[in-house]
Amino acid sequence: MCIIKNNYSLKKHNTFGVDTCAKFYAKFSSNKELLTILKKINTDKVTILGGGSNILFTKSIYNTVLHNNINGISIIKENKSHVWVEVGSGENWHDFVLWSVKHNFSGIENLALIPGSVGASPIQNIGAYGMEVKDSIEKVCTIELESGETKNFNNKQCKFKYRESIFKNEYKNKYVITKVIFKLSKTHLNITSYGDVENELKNLKLSINPKNISDTIIKIRNKKLPNPKKLANCGSFFKNPTIKLQDFKNLKIKYPKIIGYKIDEKKVKVAAGWLIDNLGLKGYQIGDVGVHKFQALVLVNYGQAKGKEILDFANLIKEKIKAAYNISLEIEVTIL
Numbered sequence: 001m002c003i004i005k006n007n008y009s010l011k012k013h014n015t016f017g018v019d020t021c022a023k024f025y026a027k028f029s030s031n032k033e034l035l036t037i038l039k040k041i042n043t044d045k046v047t048i049l050g051g052g053s054n055i056l057f058t059k060s061i062y063n064t065v066l067h068n069n070i071n072g073i074s075i076i077k078e079n080k081s082h083v084w085v086e087v088g089s090g091e092n093w094h095d096f097v098l099w100s101v102k103h104n105f106s107g108i109e110n111l112a113l114i115p116g117s118v119g120a121s122p123i124q125n126i127g128a129y130g131m132e133v134k135d136s137i138e139k140v141c142t143i144e145l146e147s148g149e150t151k152n153f154n155n156k157q158c159k160f161k162y163r164e165s166i167f168k169n170e171y172k173n174k175y176v177i178t179k180v181i182f183k184l185s186k187t188h189l190n191i192t193s194y195g196d197v198e199n200e201l202k203n204l205k206l207s208i209n210p211k212n213i214s215d216t217i218i219k220i221r222n223k224k225l226p227n228p229k230k231l232a233n234c235g236s237f238f239k240n241p242t243i244k245l246q247d248f249k250n251l252k253i254k255y256p257k258i259i260g261y262k263i264d265e266k267k268v269k270v271a272a273g274w275l276i277d278n279l280g281l282k283g284y285q286i287g288d289v290g291v292h293k294f295q296a297l298v299l300v301n302y303g304q305a306k307g308k309e310i311l312d313f314a315n316l317i318k319e320k321i322k323a324a325y326n327i328s329l330e331i332e333v334t335i336l
């Protein structure tokens with residue numbers, strides 16, 4: 001059902017729990033409903049909202065907020081080794097991971113408990129524990145806002161990169177993602193080499209399969225990452241920055257424990273969480289905004305923080321990182 005409201009509070013629709021007002025809000029559950037709404041609005045001035053788990057509102061939204069509620073999960077094709085699954089973009093991401101694990105498919109099990117919707121997953125190419133969603137996406141189905149026409153993007157056309165895609169860049173707010181077609185594997189990928197996953201599986205004496213991997217990751221995440229339902233947050237607030245290998249070597253002399261992953265002969269990706277943590281900022285707080293106590297990459301809202309206060313706090317962290325390591329942190333969350 002299509003729901004349309006004026007001057008509507010988005011507090012319940014962003015996991016940072018920021019109280020901001022949308023001048024015009026419309027929630028749609030099908031392509032047909034979306035097309036009806038598009039005929040009535042200025043499609044140049046639109047903000048598309050999914051699960052609201054990667055967005056920070058810093059002011060009232062004068063654009064039309066389009067809230068995606070297209071649901072449904074169905075298998076559309078299969079062969080001996082793979083299955084193709086069509087998923088409505090308004091489905092909750094974690095629920096889809098649980099569905100996939102229950103059917104014993106592989107490809108997204110390491111992405112358990114990432115907040116947000118299925119439609120948001122390709123936008124920033126969500127990733128965790130050695131897996132990225134881009135490796136399981138066959139096609140992203142969209143409706144172009146301006147023309148109302150359907151356009152499908154194959155994997156290559158999505159221009160996926162680390163936490164990036166065409167939908168976060170040149171096509172930002174130009175297309176509404178309506179469905180995502182996933183290609184999941186019937187053979188288990190069993191990616192366990194990242195961080196604590198392998199050790200945890202061993203400790204718990206669990207055999208390696210998608211269900212046990214996803215259960216273990218749920219356990220690890222619950223220990224380290226705050227549940228947005230209990231403590232408002234948007235997951236990682238910053239990206240892990242990429243720096244020159246030589247700069248990393250120089251930093252390593254000063255900070256022998258610094259954590260980085262070599263990308264190629266010239267570049268290293270540095271753990272931003274470590275950089276922040278090393279400055280003693282875990283648990284650092286101003287008013288209701290803080291750095292999470294257990295994972296420094298996550299900023300949290302303890303109650304009534306305004307979006308602008310969270311952004312100011314983030315900029316302060318950026319300044320501290322720049323001053324200490326001469327590294328410019330990039331914000332991962334979308335700021336509006």
Ligand code: EPU
Pocket residue numbers: 127128129130194195225234235236237238239240259271272273274277282294295296297332
């Ligand atoms: N670290 C610290 N202190 C901290 C946080 C991290 O020393 O406060 C160290 C850890 O000990 C580890 C390294 O930094 O050696 C990397 O930390 P972690 O494995 O927790 O991962 P991350 O790089 O901080 C990324 C993703 C997370 C994802 C995890 C697990 C980004 C921006 N973030 O975090 O994604 O869950 O890896 O794969 O790439 C998200 O995007 O919202 C998110 C939570």
